[in-house]
Amino acid sequence: MPKFGIEFVPTDAYWKVVYHAIQAEKAGYDYVWITDHFNNRNVYVLLTNIAIYTNRIRFGPGVTNPYMLHPIMTAQSMASLNEMAPGRVVCGLGTGDKTTLDMVGIERAKPLSAVKEAVQIIREITAGKTVKLAGEVFKVAGARMNFKSISRIPIFIGAQGPKMLSLAAEIGDGVLINASNKKDFEDAMKYIKEGVEKAGKKLQDVEVVAATSFSAHEDIAKAQKAAIPVVAFIVAGSPELILQRHGIPIESANKIREAISKGMFKDAFGSVTPEMIEAFSISGTPSMCIEKIAELAKIGVTLFITGSPIGPNVRNSINLISKEIIPHFK
Ligand code: F42
Numbered sequence: 001m002p003k004f005g006i007e008f009v010p011t012d013a014y015w016k017v018v019y020h021a022i023q024a025e026k027a028g029y030d031y032v033w034i035t036d037h038f039n040n041r042n043v044y045v046l047l048t049n050i051a052i053y054t055n056r057i058r059f060g061p062g063v064t065n066p067y068m069l070h071p072i073m074t075a076q077s078m079a080s081l082n083e084m085a086p087g088r089v090v091c092g093l094g095t096g097d098k099t100t101l102d103m104v105g106i107e108r109a110k111p112l113s114a115v116k117e118a119v120q121i122i123r124e125i126t127a128g129k130t131v132k133l134a135g136e137v138f139k140v141a142g143a144r145m146n147f148k149s150i151s152r153i154p155i156f157i158g159a160q161g162p163k164m165l166s167l168a169a170e171i172g173d174g175v176l177i178n179a180s181n182k183k184d185f186e187d188a189m190k191y192i193k194e195g196v197e198k199a200g201k202k203l204q205d206v207e208v209v210a211a212t213s214f215s216a217h218e219d220i221a222k223a224q225k226a227a228i229p230v231v232a233f234i235v236a237g238s239p240e241l242i243l244q245r246h247g248i249p250i251e252s253a254n255k256i257r258e259a260i261s262k263g264m265f266k267d268a269f270g271s272v273t274p275e276m277i278e279a280f281s282i283s284g285t286p287s288m289c290i291e292k293i294a295e296l297a298k299i300g301v302t303l304f305i306t307g308s309p310i311g312p313n314v315r316n317s318i319n320l321i322s323k324e325i326i327p328h329f330k
Contacts, residue, residue, distance in 0.1 A: 001329045002297045005031035007062055007307035010041035018049045020314055025057040027322030033062025033092060037100045044077050051085040058088045063158035065096025066118035067106045072143055075125035079149035087151045092176055093118060094158025112167055113137050119155055119171050126153055162191045169195030174207030180282050183245055185299045207303050210296050214306035215283035216317050226312040227283040232268045234280040236260050246279035286324035
């Protein structure tokens, strides 16, 4: 049975996200993840408030990256949060969204090394050790914090490419996969198994996380309509290989990409097809969602995240998920 997580993109005021996190805790979710992009609300301001206003749910950035914020600072933030909410903090780390890093002129050089070295730095610093590392990306010349984390902080690595998936399974406590369709998870599992073997671990040692674009409503049309804007952005940002896997013509994706880049959102959203919604989201009635979640669990997903849009109305959809979907898996 998969555990449940919820992901919020903090485009809304901080209090609204915190309100939904409190609601998610009451709804029976196990994890809340806050995405990290410079152009949204600050992830640590939100996580601090979530630490204060919740009691049980585990939480963390989903995901931060080692380019925008030095891993030393991520480690410090994680350990400080873990003092506020003992044992509830998890660290989501990835190579970072290229588009937003490009906007501030930060190059995503050597992503595999950056993630690997960041994990080492975060693990050692939070454990109270002195870090000395002459890495390919990070040079740390004997750094140590004056305090250490009160417990070990699990690191979940955001991954999509084959090498990152394998690395994530090898060194991470969890692999966070941004996808919603079973084809993507069938493919990802090959690389996850590779990484697990490389590390001499068992598959059960690694949490396989589906970070989905999710939309639940009793009315299927309403659920799918709410998913359209998110799906449009996913299609626009998807590499050719992924589009091919789902039988989405490159020309259709290019049309959406072009419309988004010109700010013509109505045109972009109007070009989203039912096939795209099927490929890049889980949207529909509770029973349809249950079927899809069960399918992913069968493939190997152990933690299921309901991500943006969650539903036409976030509050109502959390209630619906709490009543009709989560109990099915408990
Ligand atoms: N990104 C954010 O910025 N914020 C978020 O909140 C966020 C959430 C999130 C949640 C789940 C998830 O799966 C991803 C998420 N992301 C988020 C995106 C994440 O940060 C990454 O952008 C995303 O996972 C895509 O990266 P990737 O894992 O596919 O890795 C990329 C870089 C890639 O191309 N990987 C290749 C692969 O096969 O895995 C390998 C690339 C390679 O070989 N690089 C070489 C090297 O040495 O590293 C050479 C590269 C060079 O420098 O020439």
